[in-house]
Amino acid sequence: xxxxxxxxxYLIKTRGQQVTxxxxxxxxxxxxxxxxxxxxxxxxxxxxxxxxxxxxxxxFPGRFSxxxxxxxxSEMNVSTLxxxxxxxxLCASSLEGLKAEAFFGQGTRLTVV
Amino acid sequence: xxxxxxxxxALSIQEGENATMNCSYKTSINNLQWYRQNSGRGLxxxxxxxxxxxxxxxGRLRVTLDTSKKSSSLLITASRAADTASYxxxxxxxxGGADGLTFGKGTHLIIQP
Numbered sequence: 467x468x469x470x471x472x473x474x475x476y477l478i479k480t481r482g483q484q485v486t487x488x489x490x491x492x493x494x495x496x497x498x499x500x501x502x503x504x505x506x507x508x509x510x511x512x513x514x515x516x517x518x519x520x521x522x523x524x525x526f527p528g529r530f531s532x533x534x535x536x537x538x539x540s541e542m543n544v545s546t547l548x549x550x551x552x553x554x555x556l557c558a559s560s561l562e563g564l565k566a567e568a569f570f571g572q573g574t575r576l577t578v579v
Numbered sequence: 580x581x582x583x584x585x586x587x588x589a590l591s592i593q594e595g596e597n598a599t600m601n602c603s604y605k606t607s608i609n610n611l612q613w614y615r616q617n618s619g620r621g622l623x624x625x626x627x628x629x630x631x632x633x634x635x636x637x638g639r640l641r642v643t644l645d646t647s648k649k650s651s652s653l654l655i656t657a658s659r660a661a662d663t664a665s666y667x668x669x670x671x672x673x674x675g676g677a678d679g680l681t682f683g684k685g686t687h688l689i690i691q692p
Binding site for chain 2: 470472499501508509510511512513514522524556558564565566567568569570571572573
């Protein structure tokens with residue numbers, strides 16, 4: 467069974483630009499969650515999608531948004547990038563959502579310059 | 580905000596020894612999970628323990644959960660060099676909170692050959 471795939475693996479963007487990250491969950495998993503990892507704040511929950519609907523949302527500004535498609539693939543978008551958005555963005559898929567074990571992708575490392 | 584707090588922040592032991600990491604959290608939980616991360620890569624799910632369980636084993640891993648003390652421990656027996664990684668506990672709050680998984684800052688484990 468293929469694992470969680472995140473693309474791209476690395477990305478360099480300029481302040482003010484926007485970026486879209488992609489996540490393909492494990493086949494059959496309908497829940498996709500996104501997390502931001504930085505040295506200062508650690509791992510922080512962004513949002514969770516289940517069957518194309520945002521079911522839970524963390525405490526991030528509106529510049530961070532996401533969506534999920536009918537095949538459960540998910541995208542995360544960050545608009546008007548700031549230097550502080552530089553981080554490792556991790557996607558996790560799960561069968562049942564937040565109460566079940568989550569399987570993480572390798573992440574996308576975003577650098578904002 | 581961080582709910583889980585791992586202790587110690589860093590641990591260095593000799594290969595073959597046992598490693599114990601602790602995690603404390605603040606709210607009532609549905610479950611607690613332990614993850615491993617190698618060098619800023621994706622997280623690998625190790626074990627999930629539900630709030631009504633006290634102990635769980637998986638190979639060389641033993642996890643305990645004390646909900647009255649809001650704490651958990653992860654024991655890795657007969658450590659190997661390949662166990663060198665950061666270990667995180669993650670909780671899913673009970674009561675329908677929209678927090679996603681809440682991670683601690685992690686314990687960085689170094690196994691000396």
